[in-house]
Amino acid sequence: MxxxxxxxxxxxxxxxxxxxxxxxxxxxxxxxxxxxxxxxxxxxxxxxxxxxxxxxxxxxxxxxxxxxxxxxxxxxxxxxxxxxxxxxxxxxxxxxEPAIKPAAIHSKTQVIGILATKGTLNSELFNKTTEMFYHTKIIEQIGYGLVELIENGQMESPEMTQLLQSYLNPMIDANIDFLVLGCSHYPYLIPQIRTILPDHIEIIDSxxxxxxxxxxxxxxxxxxxxxxxxxxxxxxxxxxxxxxxxxxxxxxxxxxx
The missing domain is CATH 3.40.50.1860 (Rossmann fold)
Structure with a gap:
């Protein structure tokens, strides 16, 4: 070759x-x-x-x-x-694949969040991965609308901020200490996500x-x-x-x- x-x-x-x-x-x-x-x-x-x-x-x-x-x-x-x-x-x-393993291994609260697409969260491969970490509570959230806004050049729009707050605030309330980004679009949202999450919550992408x-x-x-x-x-x-x-x-x- x-x-x-x-x-x-x-x-x-x-x-x-x-x-x-x-x-x-x-x-x-x-x-x-x-x-x-x-x-x-x-x-x-x-x-x-x-x-x-x-x-x-x-x-x-x-x-x-x-x-x-x-x-x-x-x-x-x-x-x-x-x-x-x-x-x-x-x-x-x-x-x-979403980096569930490092988040689950290093979590001190034993609660982690994952923001991903419906197709990823519903897949057989993802479910097999999460089954390995049954001692960790995984808060799953489908990122409805996020990819569409990114693809339309609206990463910093009020609509994006509103969606992110609605998805992340329940995770914060659930005491996550790691947020796993389960879509390759989402790292571009890290600056906005960082303004919503407390400093102690670590963000992981793959x-x-x-x-x-x-x-x-x-x-x-x-x-x-x-x-x-x-x-x-x-x-x-x-x-x-x-x-x-x-x-x-x-x-x-x-x-x-």
């Missing part, structure tokens, strides 16, 4: 760029291709069958771009479709863990690249929001897929 082939990354929209940033920072010599399926966001409200179909569509696109490895930078797609992806394609996949897993896999199979190339970003909707998230340094291409 050509080691200088790119790493493919896909998400239901712009949120997975939080994962891309961690990968790019840790592996600057790796070429990356990011696919934002914003036209179909959010995945969290879709059926398992539809999530699998969309995940395969995204994978096909990235494989046609000669990607050597696929990062599923979407909690909903990982928890609902990664088993089928691994069975169907002969390429390594790395997924992203971005750095996914980047390290990607690094470890490349080391194991000897696919590391030594050819630093500009990342490529594709979206199937208006590229303005994705462009604003990334900044002017990178070029976003609109493409129907």
């Amino acid at each position: 050509d080691n200088n082939k790119p790493i493919g990354i896909f998400d239901s929209g712009i949120g997975g760029t939080s994962i891309w940033r961690e990968i790019h920072n840790l592996l600057p010599n790796e070429k990356t291709i990011y696919l934002a399926d914003s036209k179909n966001a959010p995945y969290g409200e879709k059926s398992k069958e539809e999530i699998i179909r969309l995940s395969m569509k995204n994978t096909d696109f990235l494989l046609n771009m000669n990607c050597k490895l696929i990062v599923v930078a979407c909690n909903t797609a990982t928890t609902n479709a990664i088993r089928e992806l691994r069975a169907h394609y002969d390429v390594p996949f790395i997924g992203i 971005g750095l863990a996914v980047a390290r897993q990607t690094q470890n896999l490349l080391n194991q199979i000897g696919f590391n690249s030594d050819n630093n190339k500009q990342p490529i970003f594709y979206t199937n909707t208006n590229p303005k929001v994705l462009q604003n998230i990334l900044g002017s340094k990178y070029i976003v291409q609109e493409k129907d897929f």
Whole structure:
């Protein structure tokens, strides 16, 4: 295999760029291709069958771009479709799951909160994970409306603040000491979440863990690249929001897929 082939990354929209940033920072010599399926966001409200179909569509696109490895930078797609992806394609996949384990292990109150999509919280994989930590009380909250506001460029809107307060205040009242972000869109909300949560509550997302897993896999199979190339970003909707998230340094291409 050509080691200088790119790493493919896909998400239901712009949120997975939080994962891309961690990968790019840790592996600057790796070429990356990011696919934002914003036209179909959010995945969290879709059926398992539809999530699998969309995940395969995204994978096909990235494989046609000669990607050597696929990062599923979407909690909903990982928890609902990664088993089928691994069975169907002969390429390594790395997924992203809510970081329940470190929160449960380190919680002093034995109460943790998770903010995630409906598709993630209802998935078989997520339920199997939470069953392992039955001594910890897990406050689950579906983040209705959050992805839509992010995708529409309304991260700092009054509507966003109101939603976050309604989701987080009951967790605070329940005495959580860790908040797990179970959607790759949500790290972009950390500045606002931080203004709502007391200082002692720690926020956990999975971005750095996914980047390290990607690094470890490349080391194991000897696919590391030594050819630093500009990342490529594709979206199937208006590229303005994705462009604003990334900044002017990178070029976003609109493409129907």
